Amino acid sequence: MRRAYEEPEPDDGLRVLVDRLWPRGVSKEAAHVDEWPKGLTPSTELRRWFHGGGTYEEFRHRYETELEAPEAAELLDGLRKAARRGRLTLLTASKTPERSHAQVLLELLER
Structure with a gap:
C-alpha cells in the first residue's frame, strides 16, 4: 500500500487506485495507475460519515x-487473483492510509 502522491517504484507491480475520487494534483501519467475499480471503494455516504466523525x-x-x-x-476477488499472480500495490490519497479503506482492503487481501 502506498500513497498515490509517492513516486512509482520499479517493484510496485500492478498499481491499483482504490479511491473513488482521483487524487488532487496528480496527473494520470505521473500516477502510473493500471486499474481503478471504483466499485470497490466505500460509498459516498460511508466516506462522508467517516470523515464527519465516525x-x-x-x-x-x-x-x-x-x-x-x-x-x-x-x-x-479479481484483486485477490491478481495478488496471487504477482506484486500488487494499492494506491490511496488518504493522509493516514493505515486507518483508511485501503488498509481494510490490504488486510482482506492478505487473508
Missing part, C-alpha cells in the same frame, strides 16, 4: 459489509 472500527465494519455486495465482491 469511528474507524465502525467504518471498517460498515465497509466490509459494503464489500459483500456482488459487484464489490467480484472486484475484490
Whole structure:
C-alpha cells in the first residue's frame, strides 16, 4: 500500500487506485495507475460519515459489509487473483492510509 502522491517504484507491480475520487494534483501519467475499480471503494455516504466523525472500527465494519455486495465482491476477488499472480500495490490519497479503506482492503487481501 502506498500513497498515490509517492513516486512509482520499479517493484510496485500492478498499481491499483482504490479511491473513488482521483487524487488532487496528480496527473494520470505521473500516477502510473493500471486499474481503478471504483466499485470497490466505500460509498459516498460511508466516506462522508467517516470523515464527519465516525469511528474507524465502525467504518471498517460498515465497509466490509459494503464489500459483500456482488459487484464489490467480484472486484475484490479479481484483486485477490491478481495478488496471487504477482506484486500488487494499492494506491490511496488518504493522509493516514493505515486507518483508511485501503488498509481494510490490504488486510482482506492478505487473508
